[in-house]
Amino acid sequence: MKTVLHPAAQRGHANHGWLDSYHSFSFANYYDPNKINFGVLRVLNDDTVSGGMGFGKHPHENMEIISIPLEGDLEHQDSMGNTTVIKSGDIQVMSAGTGVFHSEYNKNKDQPVKFLQIWVIPNQKNVTPRYDQISIKSEDYQNKLLQILSPNPDDEGVWIYQNAWFYMASLSKDKSLSYKIKKEANGIYLFVLEGQLTIVDNILNTRDAIGIWDNGEELEIKAKEDSKFLLMDIPMLLE
Structure with missing residues (x-):
């Protein structure tokens, strides 16, 4: 088993006034040669x-x-003709493919919007651009893993052009879950949204992350306090 720990305090940070952004990987003016990507997670x-x-x-x-989205309302517009507002509980995906333009604005003037933006390198290039979104309920991932993304259009959640699976989970204090990586060539990247949990003898706090690969055993994830996390099962090799 191989692991890499990414403490929250060691992320890149850019505060532009209107935008306060933390980067887990090299992005814009933040560059760390050891944090270019984790597999196809860019x-x-x-x-x-x-x-x-x-x-x-x-x-x-x-x-x-x-x-x-984690908090507030985010308005999305794109060159495919989509105009939507996404909020906490929504999962949005866009396959950029041959090319797409889009914009993202805080729908509200009196409160911030907080969201995660994740880019995954696809296994197919120059596809026709596409857009999709779903809504999930917090009770659907209480003390269990809820699949929110996969490579299969007929499977649960949204889908992308990559052999990746994303899960959301909320764990009550002292509860645990186990997870086995889907494919031998994949790894997982676990990002703690809130709380404190343990995995492979590491204690992770809010916004900490860990990458794990070359592992064929089930991984136990245990909450030391009420916690919420995003688990991404992704290919480690760029195709």
Whole structure:
């Protein structure tokens, strides 16, 4: 088994006034040669956007982009004709493929919006751009893993062009869950949204993360206090 620990305090940080962003991997002006990616996981940004502010229209191509709102309302518009507002409980995915323009704004002027923006390198290039979103309920992942993303359009959650599976879970204090990596060539990246938990003898606190790979055994995740986390099962090799 191989592991890499990414403490919250060691993330990249950029405060632009209207945007307060923490980068788990090298992004924009933040560069760390040891944190370019974790397998096909290229970006994990923890963003807070001030009221009424946001990202103007900008392009993407050949990237799977997943947005997970944590608080507030995020308005999305894109060149495919989609105009939506996503909020806590929603999971949004966009396959940029041959190219797409989109914008993201805080829908409210009197409160911030907080969300995770995740980029996954796809296993197919130049696909037709696509958009999808789902809504989940907190009770659906209380003390269990809820699949929110997979490679299969007919499976639970949204889907992307990559052999990846994402799960959301809330664990009550002293509760535990076990997880086995889906494919031998995959690893997991576990990101703690809140609380404190243990995994492979590591104690993780809010916004800490750990990557684990080359492991064929079940992993036990135990909450030391009420906790919530995102688990990403992803290929370790770039295709």
